[in-house]
Amino acid sequence: MIDDDDSARHSLEFLLDCAGIRVRGFASADAFLAAAPPVDGACVVTDVRMPGTNGMELVAVLRERGASVPVIVITGHADVPLAIQAIKAGVADFIEKPFDDEAMLGAIRQALASQAGTADARAERQAIEARIASLSAREREVLDGLVAGKANKAIAYDLSISARTVEVYRANAMMKMQAKTLSDLVRMATIAKFG
Structure with a gap:
């Protein structure tokens, strides 16, 4: 969870914790990138507008680094061009603040499930390639x-x-x-x- 708004970040962290989803919060995309937490089997939820690296720039950096982690972008200033930019960048979802708790949990669960499916498919392919070899x-x-x-x-x-x-x-x-x-x-x- 990446958001420079402490209250919004803590609120979402609490929601996820209560839902049984492990969460780690960062006050900025730069802090997240510096910490370089493992993202296999994870989902990144990021605000768009933050000081330093913004949410859309973070998506680009993750793609450049080859991270296939699903990213959910949240914003309090949604507009059509921004939503189009986010979708073209390959984000898993684009959610406007204030968001419905169940909608956010549903988006995160779906992103985590797709990540698990991708990891399972990758593992199966590697096992098959080893057998063929x-x-x-x-x-x-x-x-x-x-x-x-x-x-x-x-x-x-x-x-x-x-x-x-x-x-x-x-x-x-x-x-x-x-x-x-x-x-x-x-x-x-x-x-x-x-x-």
Whole structure:
């Protein structure tokens, strides 16, 4: 929670604390950036107008640093151009003060849920990529053929090996990839390729 207005910051910190959401407050974006708290699995709530680095500049700095943390921008001076700028900058939500407590909690919970989903997807992709890296070159060629929708005989012809040998490589690939079915295998390969 970043807001130069102490009473507004403390009020929101109290609301989040009562809702069971861990919160850490900062009086400015510069103080937040200097502290560099871990943002994995977090959500940043920031006021727009503050001395020093403002809320929109903070969003830009976070993006430049590669932080994929969702940001909720709050402001007491909302206008259409500012809202458009915030949305284009990729903020998770734009909320005008005074805000409804339930609306704020809902926005934060949604941002945290999307962050958790992104982290879970990233972890799954990394695990799949590690499994693919464990495949031999031939197992990978067979996997590529299966993902392309080719039958074992077609893969065997393309690789100049027997269909029985393709079946062995296919079984090995499925075991290393921890796939129960061919569709599992194709899904994993698709996640690794396209995220």
